[in-house]
Amino acid sequence: MTLLALCARPTPIALLLAFAVMALIPLARNPELNGYFLTLLDLMLLTYSLNMVVGFSGYLSFGHIVFWGLGGYTAGMLVTTIGRAIAGELTFSPYLLVPLGGLVASAFAAVIAYPILRIRGAYFAIATFSVNLAVQTIFFNVPVFGGAEGLPLKRFMSYQIVPAFYWLLAFGLLAFLSSYLILRIKLGYGLLAILNDEDVAQTMGVNTTLYKILIYIIAAFFAGAGGAVWALAQVFVDPENFGITRSIEMFVAMLLGGVGTTLGPFIGAFIYFAIKDLLIIRFPHLHLVFFGGIIMIIVLFVPGGLVGALRQHVPGLRRILE
Amino acid sequence: MGAILELQGVTKRFGGLTAVRDVSLAVAPREIVGLIGPNGAGKTTLFNLITGVYRPDDGRIRFNGERTDGLSAYQIARRGIRRTYQVVRPFPEMTVLENLMVGAIFGTPGQGRLLPVEAAAQARRTLEFLGLGGRAETLSKHLNLGEKKRLELGRALTADPALLLLDEALAGLTPSEIDHAVDLISRIRRELGKTLIIVEHVMRTIMKISDRIVVLHHGEKIADGPPDVIARDPQVVEAYLGEAML
Amino acid sequence: MFALLLQVIANGLLIGSIYGLAALGLTLVWGIMDVVNLAHGEFILVGAYLCYWLFAGWGISPLVSFALSIPLGVLFGWLVHVVLIRQVVGKPALTTLLLTFGLSILLNNLMLNIFTPDVRMIRWSQQSILVGPLVLPSTRLIAFGIVLLLTAALYLFLERTYPGRGIRALMQDAEAAAALGVNTARILLLSFVIGTIFAVVAGALVSVVLPFEPASALPLAIVAFVVVVVGGLGRPLGAMLGGILVGTVESFTGTFISQAYAPATVSFLLILFLLVRPAGLFGTTVR
Numbered sequence: 001m002t003l004l005a006l007c008a009r010p011t012p013i014a015l016l017l018a019f020a021v022m023a024l025i026p027l028a029r030n031p032e033l034n035g036y037f038l039t040l041l042d043l044m045l046l047t048y049s050l051n052m053v054v055g056f057s058g059y060l061s062f063g064h065i066v067f068w069g070l071g072g073y074t075a076g077m078l079v080t081t082i083g084r085a086i087a088g089e090l091t092f093s094p095y096l097l098v099p100l101g102g103l104v105a106s107a108f109a110a111v112i113a114y115p116i117l118r119i120r121g122a123y124f125a126i127a128t129f130s131v132n133l134a135v136q137t138i139f140f141n142v143p144v145f146g147g148a149e150g151l152p153l154k155r156f157m158s159y160q161i162v163p164a165f166y167w168l169l170a171f172g173l174l175a176f177l178s179s180y181l182i183l184r185i186k187l188g189y190g191l192l193a194i195l196n197d198e199d200v201a202q203t204m205g206v207n208t209t210l211y212k213i214l215i216y217i218i219a220a221f222f223a224g225a226g227g228a229v230w231a232l233a234q235v236f237v238d239p240e241n242f243g244i245t246r247s248i249e250m251f252v253a254m255l256l257g258g259v260g261t262t263l264g265p266f267i268g269a270f271i272y273f274a275i276k277d278l279l280i281i282r283f284p285h286l287h288l289v290f291f292g293g294i295i296m297i298i299v300l301f302v303p304g305g306l307v308g309a310l311r312q313h314v315p316g317l318r319r320i321l322e
Numbered sequence: 323m324g325a326i327l328e329l330q331g332v333t334k335r336f337g338g339l340t341a342v343r344d345v346s347l348a349v350a351p352r353e354i355v356g357l358i359g360p361n362g363a364g365k366t367t368l369f370n371l372i373t374g375v376y377r378p379d380d381g382r383i384r385f386n387g388e389r390t391d392g393l394s395a396y397q398i399a400r401r402g403i404r405r406t407y408q409v410v411r412p413f414p415e416m417t418v419l420e421n422l423m424v425g426a427i428f429g430t431p432g433q434g435r436l437l438p439v440e441a442a443a444q445a446r447r448t449l450e451f452l453g454l455g456g457r458a459e460t461l462s463k464h465l466n467l468g469e470k471k472r473l474e475l476g477r478a479l480t481a482d483p484a485l486l487l488l489d490e491a492l493a494g495l496t497p498s499e500i501d502h503a504v505d506l507i508s509r510i511r512r513e514l515g516k517t518l519i520i521v522e523h524v525m526r527t528i529m530k531i532s533d534r535i536v537v538l539h540h541g542e543k544i545a546d547g548p549p550d551v552i553a554r555d556p557q558v559v560e561a562y563l564g565e566a567m568l
Numbered sequence: 569m570f571a572l573l574l575q576v577i578a579n580g581l582l583i584g585s586i587y588g589l590a591a592l593g594l595t596l597v598w599g600i601m602d603v604v605n606l607a608h609g610e611f612i613l614v615g616a617y618l619c620y621w622l623f624a625g626w627g628i629s630p631l632v633s634f635a636l637s638i639p640l641g642v643l644f645g646w647l648v649h650v651v652l653i654r655q656v657v658g659k660p661a662l663t664t665l666l667l668t669f670g671l672s673i674l675l676n677n678l679m680l681n682i683f684t685p686d687v688r689m690i691r692w693s694q695q696s697i698l699v700g701p702l703v704l705p706s707t708r709l710i711a712f713g714i715v716l717l718l719t720a721a722l723y724l725f726l727e728r729t730y731p732g733r734g735i736r737a738l739m740q741d742a743e744a745a746a747a748l749g750v751n752t753a754r755i756l757l758l759s760f761v762i763g764t765i766f767a768v769v770a771g772a773l774v775s776v777v778l779p780f781e782p783a784s785a786l787p788l789a790i791v792a793f794v795v796v797v798v799g800g801l802g803r804p805l806g807a808m809l810g811g812i813l814v815g816t817v818e819s820f821t822g823t824f825i826s827q828a829y830a831p832a833t834v835s836f837l838l839i840l841f842l843l844v845r846p847a848g849l850f851g852t853t854v855r
Contacts, residue, residue, distance in 0.1 A: 118843070119842050206424075
């Protein structure tokens with residue numbers, strides 16, 4: 001059975017089409033539009049990453065933004081180091097460094113995974129919070145990383161939004177396909193078993209430790225790659241790349257779309273931006289207050305998000321939306 | 323004929339309390355062993371020791387001749403031991419079919435390389451065997467207790483284990499459900515060739531379906547023999563009277 | 569050097585006792601209801617802003633605000649429990665954590681809008697008491713006294729009163745408590761309200777001894793979580809001792825390493841404890 005045969009279903013086909021349509025956006029040559037979708041794709045990629053851990057394994061990775069920040073700093077450090085070495089602008093596209101951002105985030109995930117994934121529930125959630133805070137403090141205070149001022153990159157590269165857009169689009173698609181595939185192989189069934197009841201999963205032969213570590217590393221890669229693209233697109237990286245705002249945004253997007261689904265992060269990112277635009281016009285300073293309320297309403301009344309609610313109430317969609 | 327499962331002097335302590343003390347036990351292939359004893363006798367703890375949820379403080383456990391004490395739960399499971407739970411624990415947010423597919427996918431070696439499509443086919447066969455075929459797409463949290471117990475049994479069976487541990491598979495069932503379950507258990511041995519250890523409180527039923535009864539009391543094995551002998555054993559009668567008086 | 573060491577310990581003790589008070593509220597709610605309130609930091613700030621607002625706006629003495637923060641805690645805790653928390657007691661950790669995460673975002677941004685992101689601190693009394701080489705600011709001493717008072721009150725409540733024993737029963741075994749006729753629903757409400765009171769009062773005390781801003785909610789919450797983990801879940805005495813320990817560690821790092829690393833030290837302490845001694849310093853059971 002090939003990947004192609006697996007994807008001959010409504011959800012992947014619809015999403016492939018959607019990504020293809022989005023690939024046309026830069027042709028409009030509208031910088032504002034490009035910027036808007038760059039932000040949206042960045043959030044979508046992060047949400048896919050978060051959803052792999054939270055939605056698939058049930059581990060509440062509250063400090064997930066740490067991988068995004070590490071990816072950003074990896075790109076930033078590489079650009080400044082190489083740039084200083086050759087004393088000028090990079091002679092190759094800095095976006096080629098993006099996969100390294102993902103790999104460094106994955107490596108960090110691999111290092112902390114074994115100890116941290118032994119802790120469950122609220123303890124895990126708070127531990128990941130603390131990891132992010134500790135890492136942020138280090139980047140804030142260590143001069144090599146630029147301290148509080150961060151790393152400006154414009155001496156070594158020029159501002160290019162279109163390549164950033166396509167890199168995010170490609171990684172977004174890859175994140176979706178990975179999510180979709182993972183849920184269809186042994187790893188996915190093992191993770192679902194862990195999400196439902198980790199102890200039972202163990203006595204059924206699931207190597208829970210290995211599976212949790214694997215998904216953590218995979219998810220970190222996508223977040224790290226996203227962070228690297230973002231840093232290069234901004235031509236700047238600072239400790240705010242570990243900040244709380246984006247953490248909130250990805251949770252809202254994930255919950256809006258539908259936790260644990262492969263369509264959820266895609267839809268969720270769009271709904272999030274639609275709501276945010278509406279709110280910012282009417283309540284420029286209060287939109288996060290509303291998002292706090294929205295999280296609570298979803299958790300209490302529509303825990304499956306949009307995809308979950310549609311699957312539950314429209315039986316015909318159950319086999320179509322995944 | 324060697325034993326499929328062999329316990330030698332197995333002991334487990336929790337703090338100052340000894341939950342299982344020096345238990346030795348051998349189970350032959352295709353045997354049905356009834357494990358009985360008053361509440362708190364250590365029956366579930368013994369299951370947890372065999373399946374690797376706990377490690378024994380003392381003693382040895384062998385499965386198919388291989389030492390398994392010290393292995394982790396998933397490693398023991400992969401060697402071919404599955405269990406059900408006293409308080410049912412199906413995967414609540416998964417359908418009945420998906421529950422069984424997890425069983426099939428993470429089955430014993432050789433079965434473990436299944437693709438999900440094959441696992442689904444195998445899961446469906448098991449569902450038919452259990453008479454749950456019509457419930458395949460139902461979320462397991464929506465099943466009634468009898469169905470949940472059958473689901474757990476099915477989840478264990480799809481893994482094609484050599485040894486099945488059933489923890490109070492009959493408790494809380496209606497009389498007709500009990501009849502059905504008893505029939506299933508004997509078919510599991512007869513048609514599928516499994517070895518079973520069954521913890522049960524319904525005394526009449528366990529005496530009927532077991533080849534042999536093992537009695538635990540305060541964590542110690544106090545009797546081991548054919549059902550009719552056990553029923554007349556004065557030590558066993560006393561242990562149960564003691565419980566009745568509490 | 570010895571005098572400096574004593575001073576650092578004294579600072580840690582005085583600030584840490586407030587952390588302990590804040591953590592008492594968290595450990596009660598967490599231990600009894602199995603609900604981890606991620607909005608605990610904002611609950612603390614509610615008290616801090618009450619105190620600040622009354623002092624800056626009307627010149628009302630913080631001593632009055634300390635007293636007022638108790639009825640405010642009752643009202644606020646009751647409201648949050650009835651509207652939100654009651655719906656999710658017994659649900660999976662994912663549900664309760666996400667719900668209180670939403671509440672934390674809502675409250676935090678409300679505070680940002682109402683009170684602005686500016687750093688506040690009440691300049692109430694600048695006097696200090698000198699004990700040998702030690703300089704003890706009077707505000708911190710007053711706060712410490714209030715902590716002792718409230719802790720003693722909680723202790724008496726848990727030991728001597730009927731609802732207090734209900735809380736203790738529920739903390740040990742929910743099923744057994746229900747079987748013994750403890751009115752679980754009422755005890756849960758009571759626990760949440762008490763937890764909120766402790767958070768709000770701790771916040772009121774914070775406002776006179778530490779600078780704070782809406783962004784302080786997260787570090788304050790993390791400190792409270794660390795204290796709960798260090799002290800052992802559901803152990804009031806552990807929370808108090810844990811608070812003092814965490815306060816002292818923070819004070820040491822701040823003095824001897826760098827103020828910048830003090831929050832991170834607390835995080836490291838948390839991770840260390842979760843890995844090495846998940847039941848806390850004073851707990852006995854593991855997992």
